[in-house]
Structures are given as structure tokens and as C-alpha cells.
Amino acid sequence: MSFMSFTRFSRGSLPLVVMLCGGMFVSGASSLAAEPALIGTVLPNSQPAPAFSLTDQQDRPYSLSSSAGKVVVLTFLYTHCTDECPFIASKLRDASELLGNDGADVDFVIITTDPERDTPSLLAAYSKEFGMYDRWHFVTGTLDQLAPLWKAYDVEVTVDKNTIDTLDMSDIRDLESKGLNRGLSDADVSHALQVIGKFGGGYDVDHSTPIIFIDKTGYMRVILDENASPADIVANARALF
Numbered sequence: 001m002s003f004m005s006f007t008r009f010s011r012g013s014l015p016l017v018v019m020l021c022g023g024m025f026v027s028g029a030s031s032l033a034a035e036p037a038l039i040g041t042v043l044p045n046s047q048p049a050p051a052f053s054l055t056d057q058q059d060r061p062y063s064l065s066s067s068a069g070k071v072v073v074l075t076f077l078y079t080h081c082t083d084e085c086p087f088i089a090s091k092l093r094d095a096s097e098l099l100g101n102d103g104a105d106v107d108f109v110i111i112t113t114d115p116e117r118d119t120p121s122l123l124a125a126y127s128k129e130f131g132m133y134d135r136w137h138f139v140t141g142t143l144d145q146l147a148p149l150w151k152a153y154d155v156e157v158t159v160d161k162n163t164i165d166t167l168d169m170s171d172i173r174d175l176e177s178k179g180l181n182r183g184l185s186d187a188d189v190s191h192a193l194q195v196i197g198k199f200g201g202g203y204d205v206d207h208s209t210p211i212i213f214i215d216k217t218g219y220m221r222v223i224l225d226e227n228a229s230p231a232d233i234v235a236n237a238r239a240l241f
Contacts, residue, residue: 036239038213039232040224049074049214050152054111054139057123062137064218067107071240072214073233076155076207077138078114079126082167082200084209084226086192087180093130094188094230099237105216106237108136113157113207115146122199129195150207158206165204167196183229215240 049072053063064072073092077085092108099106112118118140127133140146150157172180172193181189211224213236222236 038222042222046219054141056137056139057127059120071106074109074212079199086195090188091230095233098234110138112140114205156208161203163204179227
């Protein structure tokens with residue numbers, strides 16, 4: 001199994017290099033100097049987030065415009081993943097809990113990288129597993145809808161149907177040593193591994209894993225990678241209120 005452990009961006013609208021969050025505070029452009037510090041890679045020339053309309057885990061239409069006036073925490077995962085995805089999902093759940101009442105101002109949105117298998121019913125089961133059925137939008141659609149969207153967000157997705165995706169604890173330990181489980185409790189980590197056992201496997205889907213923060217006006221502002229902690233996610237969301 002191969003991993004795309006680092007978020008990669010190559011187009012001019014997004015940064016060329018994504019720095020590991022690791023608690024690093026990065027100041028934004030001068031026009032943002034008065035705002036609370038954002039953690040991660042601040043986009044100096046923020047652009048409107050690419051729009052989309054897809055179907056979520058409740059088999060209901062979800063459009064990015066539906067979250068106008070809220071901060072959006074956006075990432076890309078798939079349910080059959082046997083490495084990063086359930087850990088990132090755990091971080092989103094923990095961040096949602098840490099936000100408390102402030103969660104009313106934040107929408108968590110996951111776009112699948114595996115539309116062939118990620119049907120609304122499977123996304124529903126996965127969302128319920130994390131207690132997030134009513135607390136995030138895990139969206140899917142057709143490949144024709146999603147492939148241009150991955151490209152628009154500069155997310156690399158490679159489907160390899162000749163490789164069977166299996167849980168490799170040495171790979172998990174390597175990812176954890178690089179901070180994948182940062183901010184997660186032992187119970188969170190144990191649950192993530194249980195999720196892999198329950199949902200993971202089948203053909204392999206490699207994909208980059210940005211956690212993109214979109215402000216209340218619809219502009220992409222800062223990016224974290226999969227090593228972010230739930231507290232980092234909460235700090236960025238609150239900084240954009």
C-alpha cells in the first residue's frame with residue numbers, strides 16, 4: 001500500500017508547499033494581521049472555494065452555498081480507507097465536540113475520493129459509526145462530478161484496482177510517529193482501528209488529505225494536513241468567526 005501522506009498543491013491559486021502544522025503559527029497577509037493567528041499554511045492570495053452540489057449521507061442534496069455565513073472545514077476521505085481517513089474523521093468529530101455551542105457556526109464537510117463505493121447508505125453507516133450522522137456532510141456523486149472537483153481543489157486521487165488495500169500496522173505506526181494521532185485519545189485511536197476493520201479494504205485509493213478552512217464569505221483561507229490536532233482545527237475555525 002502506498003500513501004499520499006502530505007497535502008500537495010501545484011496550481012497558482014493554492015500554495016506550492018504545505019508545512020506540517022505541528023503547532024506552528026503562521027501569520028497571514030498584512031490585511032489579516034489584526035486577526036487571530038491561523039495555524040498551518042495561510043493562503044496569501046485567498047480565492048473563492050470551488051462550488052459544488054452533491055449528495056450527503058442522509059441522501060439529501062448539499063451545496064457549498066448552503067454553508068454561506070458559516071466557517072467550513074473541508075476535507076477528502078473515503079470509507080474503505082485503511083490508513084489516514086478514520087483518524088482524520090476522529091479529529092473532525094473531536095473538534096465538533098470541542099466547539100460546543102460555537103459548532104452552530106461551523107460546517108464539517110467531507111468529499112469522497114471513492115464515488116464508486118461510497119453510496120449515501122454507506123456514508124450514512126460510516127457517519128453513524130462516528131456519531132456524526134447529523135453533524136457533518138459526507139458527500140458523494142458521480143465520477144464525472146467529482147473528478148473535476150478534486151482537480152479544482154488540487155487533490156490528487158489515484159485508484160488502483162489491482163492493489164488490495166489492507167491494514168498494515170507497521171504503516172499505521174509510521175504514520176502515528178509522524179503525528180497522525182496527534183491530539184487523539186487512546187480510545188480514539190482504538191476506535192479508528194476498529195473502523196478500519198469494519199469498513200476498510202478492497203481496492204486501493206491513494207489521495208492527498210488537505211483540511212481546508214473556508215471563511216464565512218466563501219474564501220479559502222488556511223490549510224492543515226492530517227497531522228493537525230482537533231484543537232488546531234477548533235483554533236482555526238474560531239479565528240475565522
